[in-house]
Amino acid sequence: MDGPDVAEAPAVLALDIGGSKVAAALVRGGEVLSSEFVPTPAAAGPEAVVAAAERAARSVLAGTGVRPATLGVACAGVVQAGEVRAMSPELLPGWNGFPLVAALEERFLVPVIAANDAQAAAYGEWRHGAGHGLRSMFFVTVSTGVGGGLVLGGQLWRGATGLAGHVGHMAGGEVEWLASGTALARRAAEAGKPGLGAREVIAAAASGNDWATHLVRDAASALARMFRDVKLLVDPELVVMGGSVGLNEEFHRYVAEAVDAAPERLRLPVTPAGLGAMAGLVGAAALAVEERAHVPPS
Secondary structure (H helix, E strand, C coil): CCCCCHHHCCCEEEEEECCCEEEEEEEECCEEEEEEEEECCHHHCHHHHHHHHHHHHHHHHCCCCCCCCCEEEEECCEEECCEEECCCCCCCCCCEEECHHHHHHHHHCCCEEEEEHHHHHHHHHHHHCCCCCCCCEEEEEECCCEEEEEEECCEEECCCCCCCCCHHHHHHHHHHHHHCHHHHHHHHHHCCCCCCCHHHHHHHHHCCCHHHHHHHHHHHHHHHHHHHHHHHHHCCCCEEEECCCCCCHHHHHHHHHHHHCCCHHHCCCEEECCCHHHHHHHHHHHHHHHHHHCCCCC
């Protein structure tokens, strides 16, 4: 999937900052060479999250001899002009225009390129994953929350204010309210099954438990309705689904059934992310290399 120059490409340091975990990695092209994952200390605020990200990055770099020339960052929330605003403040409290790029440049002393996490993952999947070779694709991540990213005409589309792709908040937030991992856990508790995570709810549905099947079908139907809206709005060639929930094979089966229920002209093919959980890191690294060099993607 990578171009012929990948072997000569530099290793790039990348971060992926989400609501539940922070990932750091050395990335070359579409390959993650080494990585480190730590929990996101979200409740402690953005400075604590940045400190955790720095520790993870230093751990990845330790002993490699690599001195990165740039840093690519994928971060949950709206990323514009180097600042981050959380769309779901309960997931990342205190991120209300936090100057993420400046904070990281101060710590690493290299240029930092930042993008929304789902936008970065969309770019990673287009450059090196399931969307490679297409002119248009839509990426959706179903995890702690629900987000998305668009590649249109061979370009990552961020929108006028960085808001493009925040599909979890469409239709009054219905998609994130029903389909996210947080939603599945919340709705399970409301159904009298407290303490279960999304994985356990999906497993219960696979085992034939009616209460769980109802919740998972609701989630899949909400995603399928959103896909139809995306089809009507921009008509991409493909939907690539990632995230801890989106990559669950059983959940993917429910989503495929819901998509197939739509009229044929409104269906979009849906495929799992080719880069798996690494899509955001790969995309952030690619953006860092290309935007710093001002070289358009081939």
